[in-house]
Amino acid sequence: MRDTIGVIGGGQLARMMIPAAVNLGLNIKVLEEAEGMSAELAATGVGDYRDLETVLAFARTVDVVTFDHEHVPQAVLRELVAQGIQVHPGPDALQYAQDKLLMRQRLAELGLPMPDWAAIESAEDLGDFLDAHGGRAVVKTARGGYDGKGVRVVSDAHEADDWFQALAEDGRGGTLLVEEFVAFRRELAQLVARRPSGELGIWPVVETVQRGGVCAEVVAPAPNPVGRLPEVASEIASTIASGLGVTGVLAVELFETTDERLLVNELAMRPHNSGHWTIDGSTTSQFEQHLRAVLDLPLGATGNRDPWSVMVNILGGPEEGSLQDRFAEVFAAHPTVKVHAYGKQPRPGRKVGHVTACGDDLDEVAYEARGAASIFGD
Amino acid sequence: MRDTIGVIGGGQLARMMIPAAVNLGLNIKVLEEAEGMSAELAATGVGDYRDLETVLAFARTVDVVTFDHEHVPQAVLRELVAQGIQVHPGPDALQYAQDKLLMRQRLAELGLPMPDWAAIESAEDLGDFLDAHGGRAVVKTARGGYDGKGVRVVSDAHEADDWFQALAEDGRGGTLLVEEFVAFRRELAQLVARRPSGELGIWPVVETVQRGGVCAEVVAPAPNPVGRLPEVASEIASTIASGLGVTGVLAVELFETTDERLLVNELAMRPHNSGHWTIDGSTTSQFEQHLRAVLDLPLGATGNRDPWSVMVNILGGPEEGSLQDRFAEVFAAHPTVKVHAYGKQPRPGRKVGHVTACGDDLDEVAYEARGAASIFGD
Numbered sequence: 001m002r003d004t005i006g007v008i009g010g011g012q013l014a015r016m017m018i019p020a021a022v023n024l025g026l027n028i029k030v031l032e033e034a035e036g037m038s039a040e041l042a043a044t045g046v047g048d049y050r051d052l053e054t055v056l057a058f059a060r061t062v063d064v065v066t067f068d069h070e071h072v073p074q075a076v077l078r079e080l081v082a083q084g085i086q087v088h089p090g091p092d093a094l095q096y097a098q099d100k101l102l103m104r105q106r107l108a109e110l111g112l113p114m115p116d117w118a119a120i121e122s123a124e125d126l127g128d129f130l131d132a133h134g135g136r137a138v139v140k141t142a143r144g145g146y147d148g149k150g151v152r153v154v155s156d157a158h159e160a161d162d163w164f165q166a167l168a169e170d171g172r173g174g175t176l177l178v179e180e181f182v183a184f185r186r187e188l189a190q191l192v193a194r195r196p197s198g199e200l201g202i203w204p205v206v207e208t209v210q211r212g213g214v215c216a217e218v219v220a221p222a223p224n225p226v227g228r229l230p231e232v233a234s235e236i237a238s239t240i241a242s243g244l245g246v247t248g249v250l251a252v253e254l255f256e257t258t259d260e261r262l263l264v265n266e267l268a269m270r271p272h273n274s275g276h277w278t279i280d281g282s283t284t285s286q287f288e289q290h291l292r293a294v295l296d297l298p299l300g301a302t303g304n305r306d307p308w309s310v311m312v313n314i315l316g317g318p319e320e321g322s323l324q325d326r327f328a329e330v331f332a333a334h335p336t337v338k339v340h341a342y343g344k345q346p347r348p349g350r351k352v353g354h355v356t357a358c359g360d361d362l363d364e365v366a367y368e369a370r371g372a373a374s375i376f377g378d
Numbered sequence: 379m380r381d382t383i384g385v386i387g388g389g390q391l392a393r394m395m396i397p398a399a400v401n402l403g404l405n406i407k408v409l410e411e412a413e414g415m416s417a418e419l420a421a422t423g424v425g426d427y428r429d430l431e432t433v434l435a436f437a438r439t440v441d442v443v444t445f446d447h448e449h450v451p452q453a454v455l456r457e458l459v460a461q462g463i464q465v466h467p468g469p470d471a472l473q474y475a476q477d478k479l480l481m482r483q484r485l486a487e488l489g490l491p492m493p494d495w496a497a498i499e500s501a502e503d504l505g506d507f508l509d510a511h512g513g514r515a516v517v518k519t520a521r522g523g524y525d526g527k528g529v530r531v532v533s534d535a536h537e538a539d540d541w542f543q544a545l546a547e548d549g550r551g552g553t554l555l556v557e558e559f560v561a562f563r564r565e566l567a568q569l570v571a572r573r574p575s576g577e578l579g580i581w582p583v584v585e586t587v588q589r590g591g592v593c594a595e596v597v598a599p600a601p602n603p604v605g606r607l608p609e610v611a612s613e614i615a616s617t618i619a620s621g622l623g624v625t626g627v628l629a630v631e632l633f634e635t636t637d638e639r640l641l642v643n644e645l646a647m648r649p650h651n652s653g654h655w656t657i658d659g660s661t662t663s664q665f666e667q668h669l670r671a672v673l674d675l676p677l678g679a680t681g682n683r684d685p686w687s688v689m690v691n692i693l694g695g696p697e698e699g700s701l702q703d704r705f706a707e708v709f710a711a712h713p714t715v716k717v718h719a720y721g722k723q724p725r726p727g728r729k730v731g732h733v734t735a736c737g738d739d740l741d742e743v744a745y746e747a748r749g750a751a752s753i754f755g756d
Contacts, residue, residue, distance in 0.1 A: 001702040019397030023657075023720025025701060025731065039418065041400065139664065279401075284715055298709035305683060305736075323403055324379040331676035336661055341403025353403065358683075 002063035009068025010037030012342040020288040031058040070097045088247040088294035098271040101142040116180035127157030136181040184255040188239040189274030193289040201299035205233035215273040218311040280338045280356040281309030306358040312373035314353040317346030334372040380441035387446025388415030390720040398666040399683035409436040447473040466625035466672035468505045475647040479520040482666030505535030514559040562633035567652030568615040571667040579677035583611035595650040596689040658734040659687030684736040690751035692731040712750040
């Protein structure tokens with residue numbers, strides 16, 4: 001059987017694939033951007049993922065190529081495929097994670113519920129959209145944004161002038177995405193995995209709490225769902241995974257509106273922060289499932305192991321020293337909490353780890369997870 | 379904090395420490411006996427664990443030395459300690475895992491329940507012991523036995539003559555251990571972890587099923603315990619861990635006799651086959667706990683996550699091909715089962731992996747685990 005997985009990118013998502021690969025007896029190789037990254041243990045190469053020769057040389061040492069991030073250029077991806085290399089997710093799917101305008105157009109074709117949106121090319125376009133949507137909107141660059149970057153809430157037609165200008169100078173055309181500012185009750189995420197042969201694995205929908213545009217906390221499953229919310233979230237993610245031909249893990253970020261609709265916010269075609277709870281809280285972790293999916297193996301069960309799991313990110317970490325310096329205190333105070341450290345230097349705002357607690361009582365589980373994270377300097 | 383763990387020996391126990399280390403953001407380095415062993419991913423050295431210079435050179439690259447097996451000679455261990463290297467478990471404890479006669483003597487001093495035993499130096503001694511114990515007994519070499527090797531059931535005084543002779547020729551003196559042949563209802567194992575500072579972490583006692591002297595299956599917790607059996611098992615293992623100064627994980631193999639006594643059979647001072655279920659079935663796996671313990675960090679919670687876990691070893695594996703060749707069939711039929719493959723070539727009788735199922739119903743859990751293992755050619 002094909003049993004060697006190559007991961008492009010050496011961040012924590014690649015790192016968290018290592019335990020899954022080790023457990024299954026699979027080989028894992030990582031092409032990291034620089035030495036000493038989070039997934040260093042499995043790194044067999046260092047180089048620029050935008051460079052075709054670098055990526056090709058790496059890809060020839062593995063059975064299937066997958067990703068820590070969505071930034072490998074289409075031209076590189078398509079050449080890998082042309083050379084017969086297995087790439088999951090493939091370029092046809094990944095383009096929708098790489099370009100938010102393409103994504104909105106495709107999801108519209110699939111009839112999926114979304115915030116009102118438009119492609120805009122000028123301040124005048126933006127002004128028209130603002131006028132039609134209560135004077136407030138969200139402008140996004142189509143490409144290159146993550147964790148709140150490339151996203152701006154605006155209430156004036158000229159608040160995106162600098163982006164229009166930068167895009168024009170960049171020679172990439174001047175189109176931005178503008179979206180309705182959604183009055184949401186909360187944010188949710190629906191994680192799904194899909195095999196090339198079509199099988200889907202669907203975890204329970206979760207609630208995500210963002211701070212400053214960055215995921216801070218995840219509660220699984222999403223508490224107090226109204227009506228058929230879990231089923232609808234699952235149907236939306238399934239339609240996207242199948243409709244876009246995603247292989248591997250897909251995360252669909254959703255708004256639950258104050259008037260009880262679900263709207264698709266963002267997509268990620270890889271294991272995702274909203275799924276870290278699955279390592280400890282689900283029968284099959286998103287990382288194991290991703291490996292199964294990209295190898296086109298039958299998917300694992302996606303039920304939650306306990307009624308509740310709460311995952312809290314460690315953002316920044318201690319002001320001095322390492323996460324490990326806090327282990328004695330965290331472990332003594334929170335013996336049931338699972339600690340995940342990414343082997344990254346603490347730095348303000350940086351995702352350096354996460355903690356997960358699981359159990360029968362949501363208040364208790366949240367208390368444990370938040371308490372442990374706070375000792376790490378969250 | 380000290381955060382680099384060095385493991386001597388590259389087998390599956392070292393391999394299964396890798397996910398635990400990756401999760402906690404710890405560095406792990408392995409000194410393997412030969413290239414391409416089970417723990418290859420973390421191997422930073424290849425060499426003979428009996429060679430002081432090899433072991434010293436490796437030990438100087440890590441913060442604490444621990445083990446995949448108990449075979450590092452006392453002279454090597456004591457020199458490491460003399461040079462100020464942290465070694466867990468240390469030589470004072472490990473000697474009791476290395477020499478079964480020493481172990482019996484020390485456990486007797488601690489007043490622990492054991493089969494009747496004696497140190498014998500001749501066929502005459504063995505004859506006397508047989509006469510006093512109904513004509514049947516178990517003879518063991520004090521050193522070097524595992525998985526049923528170095529153990530022989532005898533009913534004649536001359537059935538150990540070859541071992542006496544080999545020991546005499548070896549120049550190591552001619553003493554063997556003889557033990558009462560115990561009429562046992564079943565075999566149990568009690569796993570415990572101990573920090574250098576004394577804290578103990580105690581998992582539920584489990585039932586182990588041996589075939590041909592090799593562990594085939596583990597049920598956690600041990601079903602239908604009589605009276606205070608779980609408490610007594612826990613007390614026995616705690617007394618041994620503290621009394622022998624064990625650091626890291628200790629496995630105590632026990633006989634439950636037909637007259638409802640618990641007798642200590644064997645000890646292992648490392649993660650143990652009887653604890654593999656903890657990876658999927660306990661809040662803290664034996665591998666994570668071992669790392670916490672050897673770093674003298676507070677131990678994790680040891681409760682079982684589901685009422686029942688059943689672990690079945692994959693012994694030998696498929697007659698042709700690899701374990702991975704069977705993944706499609708196993709995963710499709712058993713989506714809740716966790717598969718662990720050790721990256722070893724299938725060979726008759728060899729432990730090449732294990733599977734674990736967890737859940738509310740013991741019959742169902744056992745059915746799933748045994749079914750998955752049987753597809754692998756168990």
